[in-house]
Amino acid sequence: MSEEWFSQKLESLKINTDNRLSTLSEIRGRLNVTPNLEVRITNRLLSSPEIYDCLEEEGAGRDKAKYRENCGETQRLDLVSDILSICMANLTLRQNDFPLLLQRALEHKKARIRTLALHTILKELQNQVNLNDKDEQSVGDLLSDELLQHVLKGLQDIETQIGNPALSILLMVLENHLHQPWVKESLTIALNKDGVVKCRTYELAVGLAKRSPITLEKVEFIIDHALAELDNDDILMQVNILEILVSLAEQNHGLLYLEKHQVYDVICKRVDSEDNPLDRLLVPGIMKFFGKTARVQPQKIITGYPHMIRCLFECLHRGDIANLPTAFDTLANLAHTQQGVSLLELNYKTALKEIFQDYHSYLHSLASDLKIRAFNSLEAIFTFEQSVCLEVNSILHTWFSYMSRHSDNMEFLLDYCRNPFPDIKISSLNFIRALCCFEWGIEALKNTAGLLEFLLDRKIEFDKDAKYAKYCVIELLADSNAFDVQTNLQLRSYVNEGPYYIQNLLDVAVEGN
Structure with missing residues (x-):
């Protein structure tokens, strides 16, 4: 009975074009209230030209505009999209007719309809990964060549809503198909599209290449194309490419490839070059590239490219607001790593002293947003997931002493903790928390008149996030052996009460007496 009803409505769409909106609305309504939709019904709707024909524009010129107005183009698109989405949700990759049922949507001229089909494919691939507890690369054989061709075409689409899901799908399935000549041909076409599509293709290649040297070799023609663009005048494109290449540099085989192609040397020369003033605009992107590489390859960058490190120190010391x-x-x-800390101190001890002294000045002079950025970087520098070795502990203590002007306290941070603006207060408290992971940090806090009292005073704090930031510091202090018995009791009591505890009026009155 239900299948017959849907067949009648499809026939109505074909015959009575004036009532398409109401008919589409009826179909959507029935789909929404029908539990356990029969496969025959959803397949019938997905393959019926009547549904897609509702989105075809009739007439031209002024007649087309009038047609849009009279027929409610947006409403029709919404209704058709909802109907297709409900039906596609019932599809599975294991169906033999899966490609056929999505073909009309994948070839549709409306970007929204193509997007629905791509998201259906992506969702099904992700479901297979979750269902079988596999990694994403294990589903590479689940997509037919026919569907893969449509997805590769989606990669070339200027529309982000189409290109992004296509990229996600290809990262999951393309590795097993890179040997196919038509795949390489499609990717080569993408390299001749506009900048958005090219960057998307570079991102795909790097995402695949970082998995193994063998895969890198298969997509080398794409990465070579990206590297060639580092030598043109499109600064924005170069910055985007550097950002994309970071994840390749994080892998040993990727780093070797980039070094073999002298990428780091070429980039360094761009910083030195005075022939093109626009090259100076690349400096932030280049620093970011070297820095992110150094997170996982500290020795290669810190000892291998001293000019870039000096360039970084120059930027920090010069105080160029833009950089x-x-x-x-x-x-x-x-x-970021203990090895990185040791190598920096070993090779750039004098420069680092100046830099951390500059931090002290910057915290006073910079605008609020840059103050917060400075505090965030300091927090990151002094934060480690595991306990640090004695050498690194000593280096970090030395760096802190440069900032505190060898005063062995946190007095220079006190004003920021009391700042009325929550963002600055929170960022400074987070930095203090990082310092208090070290015994010398807790001692510096102890030596700061008024800081512990400020942290324990609940009555002066109203911002929720600031309360939590203070609580995190006190939690560290409570676990230390640096304080006397009475202070330890206060700290432990604060922790037990939680970050958002509010004293009642009677307690406050008693304390006042």
């Missing part, structure tokens, strides 16, 4: 945010982040990346 400071990236410079702060890059220094944090260089010091």
Whole structure:
């Protein structure tokens, strides 16, 4: 009975074009209230030209505009999209007719309809990964060549809503198909499209290449194309390419490939070059590239490219507002690992003293947003997932002493903790928390008159996030052996009460007495 009803409605769409909106609305309504939709019904709707014909424009010129107005183009698109989405949700990759049922949608001129089909494919692939507890690369054989061709075409689409799901699908399935000549041909076509499509293709190639040297070799023609673009005048494209290449540099085989092609040397020369003033615009992107590489390959960058490290220190010391945010982040990346900290101190001890002294000045003089960026970088520099070795502990203590002007306290941070603006207060408290992971940090806090009292005073804090930031510091202090018995009781009581505890009026009155 239900199948017959849908057949009648499809016939109505074909015969009575004036009532398409109401008919589509009826179909959507019935789909929404029908539990356990029969496969025959959803397949019938997905393969019926009547549904897709509702989106065909009739007439031309002024007649076309009038047609849109009279027939409610947006409403029709909404209704058809909803109907197709409900039907596609019932599809599975294991169906033999899966490609056929999506073909009309994948070839449709409306981007929204093509997007629905691509998201259906992506969702089904993800379901297979979750269902079989596999990694994403294990579903590469689930997509037919026919569907893969449509997805590759989607990669070439200027529309982000189409290109992004196509990219996600290809990252999951393309590795097993790279030997196919038509795949390489399609990717080559993408390389001749506009910048958005090219960057998307570069991202795909790097995402595949970082998995193994063998896969890198298969997509080398794409990465070579990207590297060639580092030598043109399109600064924005070069910055985007550097960002994409970072994940390749994080892998040993990827780093070897980039070094073999002298990518780092070429980039360094761009920084040195005075022939083209626009090259200076690349500096933030280049610093970011070297810094992110150094997070996982500290020795290669810190010892292998001293000019770039000196360029970073110059940016930090010069105080160029445009480059400071990236410079702060890059220094944090260089010091991300214990090896990075040791290598920086070993090779650039004098420069680092100046830089951390500059931090002290910057915290006073910079605008609020840059103050926060500086605090965030300091927090990252002094934060480690595991306990640090004695050598690194000593280096970090030395770096802190440069900032505190060898005063062995946190007095220079006190004003920021009391700042009325929550963002600055929270970022400074987070930095203090990082310092208090070290015994010398807790001692510096103890030596700061008024800081512990400020942290324990609940009555002066109203911002929820600031309360939590203070609580995190006190939690560390409560676990230390640095304080006397009475102070330890206060700290432990604060922790037990939680970050958002509010004293009642009687308690406050008693304390006042």
